[in-house]
Amino acid sequence: MTITSLSGNSTQPLFNTTAPTFGTTCPCLTVAANGRQRITALAANSASIHGSIHETLATAHGIDWNGKAANHYRDRIATVRNSLSAHDDEARSTAQVAQVSQVALPQGGA
Numbered sequence: 001m002t003i004t005s006l007s008g009n010s011t012q013p014l015f016n017t018t019a020p021t022f023g024t025t026c027p028c029l030t031v032a033a034n035g036r037q038r039i040t041a042l043a044a045n046s047a048s049i050h051g052s053i054h055e056t057l058a059t060a061h062g063i064d065w066n067g068k069a070a071n072h073y074r075d076r077i078a079t080v081r082n083s084l085s086a087h088d089d090e091a092r093s094t095a096q097v098a099q100v101s102q103v104a105l106p107q108g109g110a
Contacts, residue, residue, distance in 0.1 A: 036098040043095035050084050
């Protein structure tokens with residue numbers, strides 16, 4: 001499975017599976033750790049990108065313009081801002097769940 005980074009610069013595998021070897025931990029722990037790291041990285045990238053978008057929206061909202069078209073424009077900006085805020089909250093929550101899902105196992109495997 002692959003996910004394109006939010007920056008659009010690359011496609012990276014979400015789960016890097018490895019073949020189990022004798023005496024090592026279960027490969028599913030590696031898969032879970034890789035997924036957890038990727039989710040955290042995507043959430044951080046999302047927050048960074050959204051910060052830039054929020055700045056742009058604030059600048060656009062401040063344009064000196066009046067009338068029905070201006071009001072509609074500002075309403076659309078508010079809609080986009082609200083959608084981004086909801087996405088930010090979801091990304092943050094997902095990253096937190098991924099981080100707390102880590103289970104410590106004794107050395108030697110599951």
